[in-house]
Structures are given as structure tokens and as C-alpha cells.
Amino acid sequence: MQNNKWTFTRCLMILLGMIWLIPLLWMTVTAFRPKQVALQSLFSPHFTLDNFGRVWEAAPFGQYFVNTFLIAVCVYAVQVVTATMAAYAFARVDFRGKNVVFLLFLAQIMVPADVLIFPNYNVLQELGLLDTKLGIMLPYLASAFGIFLLRQTFMTIPKELDDAGVMDGCSKWRLLWRVYFPLARPAYIAFGLVSVSYQWNNFLWPLIITNSVENRPLTVGLAIFAQSFEIGAQWTEVSAATLLVIVPLIMIFLLFQRQFINSFIHSGIK
Template sequence: MIRRITGAGMFGLAVLWMFPLLWALWTSFRPREHATSWSFSLDFTFDNYAKVWDAAPFAQYYLNTFLIVIGVLMAQIITATLAAYAFAKLRFWGRDVLFILFLVQIMVPADILIFPNYNVLRDLSLLDTKIGIMLPYFASAFGVFLLRQTFKTIPHELEEAARMEGCNWFQILWRVYVPLARPTYIAFGLVSVSYHWNNFMWPLIITNSVENRPLTVGLAIFAQSFETGAQWAEVSAATMMVIFPLLLAFLMFQRQFINSFIHSGGK
């Protein structure tokens, strides 16, 4: 009985979570005059997507977003891997205290750092650049924490065996630790891509040109471009265009997404 009630509650929550998404999908294919109507009809059109694609440079926005997301992820993987290995396997004075101080960054909201980060990028002449959007996120305390916990579970005997084979520390890291931490890398990669794909406030503040705006900022500017109020059909179509890659990635890799978190959490 309890299991049925729990299942019904989870199904109800899933419906509530899916309703805005389904409404946006439904509205994006409706003619403009029927966009806000609750009456059922078989009037569907792709004109909204065509109008949106022609009305704003979404191709450039897509390119900018892909470059930013991939660039941040690659930098985070490199820095998090090196830092996690140092905190997990190297012995130096104050290691644990430094690690605790490093984790304090997780409790600091990113919005608090907008003003100092803006001043730093202004002094470096990196405002309105892709590297300026990416630079504050090159290091991830969350990624270091996940990888450090995983590296600590890898037996030290594997590292000693690799040293006996003549491997240096970089070869040990690349051939021993990185392959064994693959589920953790998948889990962190999915979180990082999702966060930076949806990041809005920071790119909005430092970008002024189409050549550097990501999809989230482009969508906001597009939605505010209508002088007669929001055109729900076009705005819904633009929203679906922005979130479609993430939805597609989740549908394709949902099993790996769940398993990677189970494995990284279980370790």
C-alpha cells in the first residue's frame, strides 16, 4: 500500500514537472492566433520555428554556446584531475586544511563573485569575449571533491605497480586513475555541461555582441524584442530550440547519467 502511494506521489510530481515543458512544446507548434487558446484542434505549423531562426542569429548563438561549454569542461577536467590527485595521493603539510578551505567555494554563490570577476576581466581587457565568460569557471571545487573521493578508493598498489613498470606520475595519472574514475568523469561532465548551457547572469553582464552571446542571453533578447508584448508561439519555439540539445542528450544518455552518479556516490 505504501509503495503504491509513493509511486502515485512520484508520478504526480513528474506530471507537475513535465507540464510547463509539454505546454511550451504544444504552444511552439500552434498558430499564433491559437497559441494561448485551450481549445483542442489539429492546427499545427512549423512556421514558428522558421520565423524564430530567421529573426535572430541562433546559429551563432549555438556555436558560441558549444565553444563555451566544451572549453569550460575541458579546463575543469584538467584542473580538477590535477588537484584531486594532489589532495588524494600526495602528502604535504596542511593538505587537509587546504582541502577544507578549497571546499568552502562550494558554499559561496557564484553571483556574489560577479562584481570582483567583472573588475578583473575589465583590467585584463577580456570583457565581451568567450574566454571572459569561461575564465571564472576553469576551476571547480565540486569536481575536485568528486574526483578526490574516487581517487582515494583506488588501491595504492596499482600506482606502485605502474612505477615499477617505469611510469612517471603523469603516466600513472593518465593510465591508472583517469580510466578507473570514468563514471565520476561522466557524472561531473553532465553536471558541468547542463550548468553552463543554462548559465545566464554572468554572460548577460559581460557580453555585448552577437559573436559572444550564448543561447540563454540570445533567447532573453529575442523574447524582449516584441514591441506588442510576448508572442507566445515564437517565444515557445525559441525556448524549445534552446533546450532541445539538453533534452536529446538526456534521453540518449539517461542510463549512463543515472549509473554514473550511482557509481560515483557508491565509491
């Protein structure tokens, strides 16, 4: 009975996965097909790379890639520092009201980022940071999810390592970066995938505060490209541009998927 249930679950997962893959496969095939046969229902053996060349020349996707890469990497680098220190404090440091403060951090996970767009916009306007890369990054430099994930990981590290480090003369700062940081590397990889993918796909906030090509990320650039008068309903160019945007994320996930899954298993997150 249990084997039948497991077989049914696997078949259902495979079916759902195939359904999810249909739009991705259609977009990939369309991106490599000539305009004349792009929307034909019958399969055609004709494929071309001209769509990618036209896309690269029609919009500054090179600048968009640079902007998005800088935003994603800088946000994650700062999040590593802030989340590591906060997670260590919640996992190993005793202070008054620790559980209440931790619950407040967890509550932030349930608050959608879009709810804070209006107050964040007003703050950046007063600071003169509209239409800047720093303005895009500022609301995301601390991550409640990152703090939670790292805190759960730090709780699994034996406290005896703390005692051994103190006997060797390590300060808390040195203990944190010499012991906890290396042992929690799978969690940092998983958090990095979540953080980078979120910033890579972030659309509404950059759309609101950016106006120039020099600061516009890929998602906003892709939307403007797809809706431009020159492109219209030319699905081959739109599919090629979309494929350019998502391929880096797919490659990163495939490269680190094992560490991504293991980190959640070891931290006890279902």
C-alpha cells in the first residue's frame, strides 16, 4: 500500500514537472526558430541564431546584465554579513527579549516587500537615491529569511566548538568567521541562490525607481523591450531575450542544486 502511494506521488510530481516545462520548452524552441515558421503548429527543422543577434543590437542587454549582476552580488555580500551576525546572536548569545525579537524577524518573512514600496520610495526620495543602484539595493540589505536559515544552521553546530575556540583565545568575531562560517557553507550557498534569484527576478521595485539605462536591471529592460513599438508581437525576439535573462539562473541552480537541497534538510526546514 505504501509503495503504491509512493509510486502515485512520483508520477504526480513528474506530471506536474512536465506541465511546468511546457512553456519553457516552447519559449526555447521559439527563440531558435526563424520568424516565418515561429508560430507554425507543425515542427520545422529550421533553426537560427539570428534572433539573439537582433535582440542584442536592439536593446542594451549588456548594460542590463552588468547592472543586475552588480545589484545581486552586492546585496548578497551585505546580506551575508548582516544575516551572519544576527543569526549568531540569536543562536548563541543570551540577551533579554531574544525570543520576542526573533519572532519579530520571522514576522517580516510574512510581509510582502511590495507593501513597503510607498514608504521606501519616500525615504529614497528624501535621501536623493532615486534612479541609483544603491536605491534598488537598500531595502534588501537585511534578510529575515537569511537570518532564520543561518540561525537554524548555527543551532546544529556543537557548542563544544565555542568552548574550544574560547580556550584557544578566539574572540566571538573570530569564532564566527573561522568556525561557524565554514561549517555553514551549504546554508550560505542555498541562501545565495534564493537571494540572487530574487534580485535577478525583481521587477516592480526597480521599475518604480529607475529611469535610466545605466541603472535599469534585466527584468525592467526585458519588459520595456517586449512592449516596445519596434518589437510588437515578434515572439522570436521576445523569446530569445527571455532566454538570455533566465539561462544564468538555470545554470547556477543546476550547478548548486545538491548543496541547495542539503542545506534545507540539515537545517530542519521542510
